[in-house]
Amino acid sequence: MSIEPRPSPLSALSMRINDGRGSNSLHRSVDESSTNDTGYLDSVLRVIYDSISELNMQLPKHLRVEKSLAEVLLGTGGKLDSLTVANFIVIAEQKLKASFGFPFDLTQDDAFSSETGYFRTVQSLATYIAEMVEKHMSSKALS
Amino acid sequence: MALKLYLISDFNLDTLGHCLANDQSAPQLSVSSAPFGQVLPPLLTLSDCQAADFVVVWTSPEAIIPSFAESFNYKSIDEDQLISEVQQFAELLRKAHKRCQAMFVVSWTIPHFRRGNGILSLKQQGTRRLLLKMNLQLADELADCGNVYLLDGQRWMEAVGKYSYSPKLWYMTKTPFHADLCRRAARELKAAIAAVRGESKKLVILDLDNTLWGGVVADVGWENLRLGGHDYLGEAFLDFQKALKALRNRGIVLAVASKNDESIALEAISKHPEMVLRVEDFAAWRINWNDKAANIAEIAAELNLGLQSAIFIDDNRGERDRVREALPEVYVPEWPDDKTLFASQLMELDCFDAAYSTAEDASRTSMYAAERQREFSRKAACSVEEWLISLQTEVTVEEACEANRVRVLQLLNKTNQMNLSTRRLSDHELQVWLQPANRKLWAFRVKDKFGDSGVTGILSLEMEAGSARIIDFVLSCRLIGHKVENAMVAFAVEYCMAVRLKQLHARYIPTGKNKPCLSFWMSSGFSQNESENRFTWQLCDPYPFPKGIRVSPPHAYGSLVRSPQQLSVQAERASLPVANN
Incomplete structure (x- = not known):
């Protein structure tokens, strides 16, 4: 599956979540990412774009999701209904597991709430998942 | 225009x-769904208001068959009760299916993670055994519903794997x-809808070198081709040929388009001891150094098949791209570089799925061989008339009946070129259309000294006071120009005269593919009203039966119109005025 041109990881990291809904942790992870985070974010974005490609196969043209960091997924201006979000989550979880080698649950801890805003945009979702990967890898390294 | 599909689940x-x-x-679909979670009410009320062309019924076994749900709790199951519940569900489907062109019912499946009784799963009362039994019972119950197709959901699960x-998503x-x-x-x-609509592929055109066998025959000689033997690639090519032979047995026509020296290639086909496909298995071939797209177009023309009926298989990507570009109607599937995948790739193609299978399908390649002989004899004859007489053609007329039902439907739904109105009807729609006594449909079985072509033509009439109209006039393209079409018209005229009608009309409806039919009617001798594409025969004159064609029995409908009394009864049933003798 082709991956469309996207901003470099560094430019992705330099972008701020500017919709005002992102949580502090989200801002933190974008602003204060380590070099490792940059690597994970890049890999995570690839998986998300790949999942978007697959999701788009079942969507009419006007509802297709753009492969860009600023694309709004849920909330005001979002294109996805609940069925489509669920399908996206299942596709993404499957691909993330194949990429990183451990199972993901993107529905834990109020992932959809407006307070956390993880599913607000592609960027916020990528950051959230990159944090999960980082956390998993750190705990693995410690053990 | 999009076809309407209605989902019930x-x-x-x-x-x-x-x-x-x-x-x-293609085809484009407009999809609507029954209210969430409802199966029985939409089936009970499925009617013209939904106006669906196709209906899909996909249910979970534990929701529809209560006894089966109990098996998940390891309770003892009354198997008679279980079967009775399957029969009740089948009865609902039987009542509902008549209201659409076709109904697709997905067989029941359960997820792989339901281990059920583990190693006892296929023993008495085992979950998987009960499921198999239910599906088999459902298939049997629906067997005689011509437009209901039980689709194998289990195969879909296997294709997708453990993430099916x-x-x-459920929660x-x-x-x-x-x-x-x-x-x-x-x-x-x-694919199922395409099959029901008669859009399945009929012709496979094959490359030879590194497609049908391993190696380039002109370089290595037929003795050194990789085919069969104790060689993994040889075995793969052998299995690919076996899969093609199986397709041929299903009525798919095989042909060859290869850049090769014809004599060398045909020698390989004839002499290699492990060839599964021999010369007689191919209906046509173009083995030369010409452009393959041109060769493919020639093959389709020779076999009187539309390019949209053809699929082209070649190991060479460049040739595939060339044919795709030059002949977009031809289906050119991507083909694996790995030769060990050829057979499985072929067997997985869904373009050959067909809703019907007839004796005529099974013998299609032999019919083309007979056609080649006819063509040789035509070239040897002094005139077309002499040739037609030499064929000793016999046409047997049959009323529409159970024995020819499937073939009649197939001709009606698949024939493009010699087709007056290109009316496409489901089994049920045709039966409904035939119910009024003023409508008739005949099937024409044709044979000549080279072979039996089976049922190859149909003609239907609708009679109103004083006149009749030919609704369907369909002839297999193989027989165009054999004057069978004239015999069919002569038969219709004679029938209409026998029931004392005054005029016989035919109205041509153009489709872009049925120009041969217009040509025939323009030369038929019927008077033509050009603005309406309408042709008329005044029934005071008989229509001449073509020379050399015997309608067998000579007056095929003689038994129907033998006596004035029977004539009278027939006309009365058809609500027709009967002229006094």
Whole structure:
């Protein structure tokens, strides 16, 4: 599956979540990412774009999701209904597991709430998942 | 115009609906769904108000068959009760199917993670055994419903693998299946619809070197080709040929388009001891150094088949691209570089799926061989008339009946070129159309000294006071120009005269593919009203039966119109005025 041109990881990291809904942790992870985070974010974005490609196969043209960091997924201006979000989550979880080698649950801890805003945009979702990967890898390294 | 598809399920099938509606491949579908979770009410009330062309019924076994749900709790199951519940569900489907062109029922499946009784699963009372029994019973119950197709859901699950079912999607959306499975199901349903609409492929055109056998025959000689033997690649090519032979037995016509020296290639086909396909298995071939696209177009023309009926298989990507570009109507599937995948790739193609299988299909390649002989004899004859007489053609006329039902439907729904109105009808629609006594449909069985072509023509009439109109006039393209079409018209005229009608009309409806039919009617001798594409014969004059064609029995409808009394009865049934003798 082709991956469309996207901003470099560094430019992705330099972008701020500017919709005002992102949580502090989200801002933190974008602003204060380590070099490792940059690597994970890049890999995570690839998986998300790949999942978007697959999701788009079942969507009419006007509802297709753009492969860009600023694309709004849920909330005001979002294109996805609940069925489509669920399908996206299942596709993404499957691909993330194949990429990183451990199972993901993107529905834990109020992932959809407006307070956390993880599913607000592609960027916020990528950051959230990159944090999960980082956390998993750190705990693995410690053990 | 998009075809209408209606989804009925006890779970959320919206993802399937989205996949079907957004798939750009033909035919385009407009999809609607029954209210969430409802199966029985929509089946009971399925009527013209939904105006669906096709209906899909996809249910979970534990929701529809209560006894089966009990098996999940390891309770003792009354198998008679279980079968009775399957029969009740089948009865609902039997009542509902008449209201659409075709109904697709997906066989029952359960997810792989339901281990049921483990090693006892296929023993008495085992979950999997009960499921197999239920599906078999359902298949048997629906066997005589011509337009109901039980689709093998289990195969879809196997193709997608362990992610077919998604517990997360079930809990979040009441959709048990992963989007992958829905996409697979959409593909399968589209293939099923194409099959019902008579759009399946009939002709496989094959390359030779490194496609049908390993190696380049002109370089290595037929003795050194990799085919069969104790060689993994040789075995792969052998299995590919076996799969092609099986297709041929199903009525798919095989042909060759190869850049080669014809004598060398034919020698290989004839002499290699492990060849499964021999010269007689191919209906036509173009083995030369010409452009393959041109050769393919020639083969299709020789076999009187439209390019849209053809599929081209070649190991060479450049040749595939060339044919795709030059002949977009021809289906050119991507083909694996790995030769060990050739047979499985072929067997997985869904373009050969057909809703009917007839004796005529099975003997199609022999019919083309007979056609080649006819063509040789035509070239040897001094005139077309002499040739036609030499064929000793016999036409047997049959009323529409159970014995020819499937073939009549096939001709009606598949024939393009010699087709007056290109009316496409389902089994049920045709039966309904035939119910009034003023409508008749005949099938024409044709044979000559080179072979039996089977039922190759149909003609239907609708009679009103004083006149009749030919509604369907269909002849297999293989027989165009054999004057069988004239014999069919002569038969219709004679019948109409016998029941004392005054005029016989035919109205040509153009489709872009049926110009041969217009040519025939323009030369038929009927008077033509050009503005309406309408042709008329005044029934005071008989229509001449073509020389050399024997209608067998000579007056095929003689038994129907033998006596004035029978004439009178017949005309009365047809609500026709009867002229006094």
